[in-house]
Amino acid sequence: MGFVGSSARLPAMKPPLRRTLLSVAAIAIVAVAAVAAFRGRAGRTGEDGAPFALVRRGPLVVDLAEDGEIKPAEQLTIKSEVEGRHAILYIIAEGTMVQKGDLLVELDVATTVDEKVNQEIAVTNAASALEMKREDLEIARNQAASDVELAEQDLAFAREDLVKYEEGEYPNKLDETKGSVTLAEQELEQAREKYEWSRKLHAEDFLSESELKGDELSWRHKELSLATARGNLALLETYTHKRELAKLRSDVRQKEAALDRVRRKAASSILQEESSLRAKEAEFNRQRQKLEKLEEQIAKAKIYAPMSGQVIYSTSNQRPWENSEPLKEGVEVWERRDLIILPTADTFVASTVVRESALKSLSTGMPVRVTCDAIPGKEFSGTLARIAPMPDNGRRWMNPDIKEYPAEVRIDGGVGELKNGMGCRLRILLAEYEDAVSVPVQCVVRVGGESCVWVKTPRGPERRAVEAGLDNNRFVRIVSGLEGGEEVLLVPPLAESAPEGGGPAPPPPGG
Numbered sequence: 001m002g003f004v005g006s007s008a009r010l011p012a013m014k015p016p017l018r019r020t021l022l023s024v025a026a027i028a029i030v031a032v033a034a035v036a037a038f039r040g041r042a043g044r045t046g047e048d049g050a051p052f053a054l055v056r057r058g059p060l061v062v063d064l065a066e067d068g069e070i071k072p073a074e075q076l077t078i079k080s081e082v083e084g085r086h087a088i089l090y091i092i093a094e095g096t097m098v099q100k101g102d103l104l105v106e107l108d109v110a111t112t113v114d115e116k117v118n119q120e121i122a123v124t125n126a127a128s129a130l131e132m133k134r135e136d137l138e139i140a141r142n143q144a145a146s147d148v149e150l151a152e153q154d155l156a157f158a159r160e161d162l163v164k165y166e167e168g169e170y171p172n173k174l175d176e177t178k179g180s181v182t183l184a185e186q187e188l189e190q191a192r193e194k195y196e197w198s199r200k201l202h203a204e205d206f207l208s209e210s211e212l213k214g215d216e217l218s219w220r221h222k223e224l225s226l227a228t229a230r231g232n233l234a235l236l237e238t239y240t241h242k243r244e245l246a247k248l249r250s251d252v253r254q255k256e257a258a259l260d261r262v263r264r265k266a267a268s269s270i271l272q273e274e275s276s277l278r279a280k281e282a283e284f285n286r287q288r289q290k291l292e293k294l295e296e297q298i299a300k301a302k303i304y305a306p307m308s309g310q311v312i313y314s315t316s317n318q319r320p321w322e323n324s325e326p327l328k329e330g331v332e333v334w335e336r337r338d339l340i341i342l343p344t345a346d347t348f349v350a351s352t353v354v355r356e357s358a359l360k361s362l363s364t365g366m367p368v369r370v371t372c373d374a375i376p377g378k379e380f381s382g383t384l385a386r387i388a389p390m391p392d393n394g395r396r397w398m399n400p401d402i403k404e405y406p407a408e409v410r411i412d413g414g415v416g417e418l419k420n421g422m423g424c425r426l427r428i429l430l431a432e433y434e435d436a437v438s439v440p441v442q443c444v445v446r447v448g449g450e451s452c453v454w455v456k457t458p459r460g461p462e463r464r465a466v467e468a469g470l471d472n473n474r475f476v477r478i479v480s481g482l483e484g485g486e487e488v489l490l491v492p493p494l495a496e497s498a499p500e501g502g503g504p505a506p507p508p509p510g511g
Contacts, residue, residue, distance in 0.1 A: 050461070050489060050490075050491070051489075051490040051491060052456050052487040052488065052489060052490060053439055053440050053443055053487065053488055053489075053490045054485070054486075054487055055437060055438075055439055055478070055482050055483065055484055055485060055486040055487065055488060056437075056438055056439075056484060057435065057436070057437050057438075057483075057484025057485070058435065058436070058484075059432075059433065059434055059435070059436070060432075060433045060436040060438050060472075060475060060477055061429070061431075061432050061433075061472065062429075062430045062431040062432070062433075062470040062471065062472045062477065063369075063427045063428055063429050063430055063472055064354070064358055064361070064362070064427070064428040064430055065425065065426065065427050065428075065473075066352045066353070066354060066407075066425075066426045066428070067352065067423065067424070067425060067426070068350040068351060068352035068370075068409065068423070068424045068425070068426045069350065069351050069352070069421060069422070069423060069424065070348055070349075070350055070372070070411075070414075070418050070419065070420060070421065070422040070423075070424055071348065071349055071350070071351055071420055071421075072341075072343035072344070072345060072347070072348060072349070072420055073345050073347035073348055073349045073410065074343070074344040074345040074347070075312075075341050075342065075343045075344055076306065076307065076309075076341070076342045076343075076344050077314065077338050077340075077341055078104065078105075078303060078306075078338075078339050078340040078341070078342065079336050079337060079338055079339060080105075080107065080303075080333050080334065080335055080336065080337045080339055081300045081335065081336075082107055082109065082112075082297050082300050082301055082335060083297060083335050084334070084335065085332045085333070085334045086107040086108050086109060086301070086332065086333065087107070087108045087330055087331065087332050087333075088105060088106070088107060088108075088327065088328065088329050088330060088331050088332075088333060089106045089107060089108050089329065090103070090105065090106040090329060091104070091105050091106075091327055091328065091329060091339075092104050092105070092311055092340075093311070094311055094312060094313045094316065095310060095311060095312075096310070096311045097308075097309070097310050097311075098305045098308065098309065098310075098311055098342075099305065099308050100305055100306065100307050100308050101304055101305060102304065102305045103302060103303075103304055103305075104303045104304060104305055104311065104339075104340055105302075105303040105339055105340065106301060106302050106303070107301040107302075107303075107333070108301075109297065109298050109301040112294055112297050112298055112301075113298060115294055116291065116294040116295065116298065119287065119290055119291045119294055120291060122287045122290075122291075123284070123287045123288050123291050126280070126283050126284040126287045126288075127284055129280050129283070129284075130277070130280040130281060130283075130284045133273070133276055133277045133280040134277060136273055136276070136277075137270070137273040137274060137276075137277050140269045140270050140272075140273040141270055141273075143266075143269070144265075144266030144267070144269055144270055145266070147262045147265070147266055148259070148262050148263055148266055150262075151255070151258050151259040151261075151262040151263075152259055154255045154258065154259075155252070155255035155256055155258070155259050157255075158248070158251040158252045158254075158255040159252050159255075161248050161251065162245075162248040162249060162251070162252055165244060165245065165248050166245065166248075170241055170244070170245075173236060174233075174236060174237070174241075177229070177232050177233045177236050178233060180229040180232065180233075181226065181229040181230050181232075181233050183229075184222065184225045184226035184228075184229040184230075185226055187222045187225065187226075188219070188222035188223055188225070188226045190222075191215070191218045191219040191221070191222040192219050192222075194215050194218070194219070195212075195215040195216050195218070195219040198211060198212050198215040198216075199212060199215075303339070303340075305342065306342075307342060307344065309342035309343050309344065310342070310343060310420075311340055311341075311342065312340065312341040312342070312343070312420050312421075313326070313327045313339075313340060313341075314327070314337075314338035314339055314340065314341055315327050316420075316421055327339065341420070343420065346415045347410070347411070347414075347415075348411045348414045348418045349385065349408050349409060349410050349411060350368075350370055350382065350408070350409040350411060350424050350426055351406065351407070351408055351409075352406075352407050352408075352409065352426055353392060353404035353405060353406055353407065354387065354404065354405050354407050355402065355403070355404055355405075356391070356402075356403040356404070356405065359387070359405065361430050361470060362384065362387060362407075362428065362430070363384070364383075364384050364385060364386065364387065365383060365384065366383070366384040366428055366429060366430065367381065367382070367383060367384075367428075367429045368381070368382040368383060368384055368409045368426055368427065368428050368429065369381060369382075369426070369427040369429070370382050370409065370411055370424050370425070370426055370427075371424065371425045371427075372418070372422055372423065372424045372425070373423060373425075374419075374422055374423070375417055375418075378417070380411050380412065380413060380414055380418075381411075381412050381413075382409045382410055382411040382412060382426075383409065383410050383412075384407065384408075384409055384428055385408050385409060385410040386407060386408040387405055387406075387407045388405050388406040388407065390405070391403040391404055391405050392404055392405065392406050409426055409428075430470055430472075431470050431477075433477065436469075436477050437477065437478045437479075437482055437483065437484055438475040438476060438477050438478060439453065439475065439476060439478060439482070439488055440474065440475060440476075440490065441471050441473065441474065441475065441476045442490065442491070442492075443476075443488045443489065443490060443492065444466065444468050444476055444478075445492050447463065450465045451465065451466050451467065451468040452464065452465050452466065452492075453466055453478075453481075453482065453488040453489070453492070454488060454489035454492050454493070455482070455486055455487070455488055455489075456486070456487040456488065456489070461489045464481060464482075465481060466478050466479075466480065466481030466482055467479040467480045467481055
């Protein structure tokens with residue numbers, strides 16, 4: 001069931017405290033007023049003096065009354081985007097109508113400006129180091145290309161020397177040595193034949209002994225020359241050729257290995273210089289980004305209006321338990337702190353909270369009547385637009401046992417009259433009946449899990465179970481169990497003193 005208090009308001013009080021006081025006052029006022037009204041209307045009391053209320057039948061409006069606060073339906077919240085805490089140097093007066101591009105707030109960022117000067121020096125040094133490292137990389141690349149080219153040339157020469165020896169020098173040397181052996185063999189054969197001829201001539205005394213000795217000596221000399229030539233040929237084929245070939249082949253392998261080492265060393269040198277260059281580039285980018293961030297922070301110290309509208313300070317909308325210092329020059333603000341609110345539309349909403357017990361009776365789309373103490377005699381119509389799915393835990397510090405759900409009512413009209421932050425009274429229409437049976441809410445009590453009233457009979461008040469419907473905190477609708485014109489006890493006895501089984505109840509107190 002919904003519960004409605006008195007419509008009287010205490011403008012100087014905050015909504016939570018006002019709601020508590022109004023609830024207490026409402027209960028007392030309703031009880032007293034109901035007793036007085038129904039005594040006067042019914043004009044009946046029991047023989048023992050117990051007051052009775054007449055069960056009425058007719059139109060009944062069931063609504064839920066809540067306090068609320070007027071806000072723009074759509075608004076833009078401007079926050080501080082400067083890191084850290086900074087004092088306000090300038091802030092535009094609240095309520096000012098601004099145009100897009102007007103200066104709203106300026107923060108003190110003198111320290112950031114000093115950091116920017118030092119950061120510019122750091123960026124210049126990083127740029128110089130980066131340029132030097134680029135030159136070092138080019139030098140390393142040129143040196144590496146030169147070393148590789150020299151090593152490739154040495155390898156090419158070694159390979160050419162091997163080919164030259166295998167296909168030129170050695171075959172030529174071998175042919176030359178073999179030719180010497182052949183020539184020595186021919187000369188030896190000639191010397192031997194000459195010696196044989198000289199010996200025949202000497203035997204016939206045609207040739208002297210000395211001439212014969214000379215031919216014999218020439219023959220022996222040719223034998224020695226042939227032996228020498230054959231030795232040179234054997235030495236060339238057995239030793240000299242193998243050694244020279246192994247040496248040249250080894251030179252080729254050494255030059256190949258040297259070329260591989262030079263290439264690896266060159267690649268490593270270039271890779272090292274490239275890595276150093278990337279490190280310098282990263283450092284330069286880091287320093288430059290830091291400078292850009294400082295410049296961005298300095299630029300964000302001046303906040304301009306992104307659109308036209310009326311300036312509202314965020315502290316004007318803060319909740320009672322939020323003890324933020326009002327915005328003014330000299331006050332320190334921090335990053336992401338709400339500063340200014342600019343309405344983005346001419347329509348308004350009313351924000352409020354509803355208790356958990358009322359949720360089952362509420363649904364979006366219900367009609368709402370809105371009144372404001374600041375606009376007496378004027379009532380605005382609206383619609384219940386939203387009910388939060390979760391309770392507002394920030395309000396539970398006042399009473400941990402009460403769960404209240406934020407809700408929002410969209411108001412029709414109000415342009416030029418309603419203002420942001422204006423207090424209001426909301427009456428949410430839960431149901432409207434053209435013909436309903438109703439009694440004062442205090443006439444119905446719960447006994448044994450049933451809703452009961454005490455009906456006036458000739459034998460005295462008797463308890464009767466009824467089916468109760470919605471109430472408006474003054475009257476409760478009786479769905480079944482009573483008829484219009486009957487009378488019910490206005491102050492029922494305590495539930496625990498009532499008998500569990502029906503029949504007449506004990507006489508009321510004072511009877």
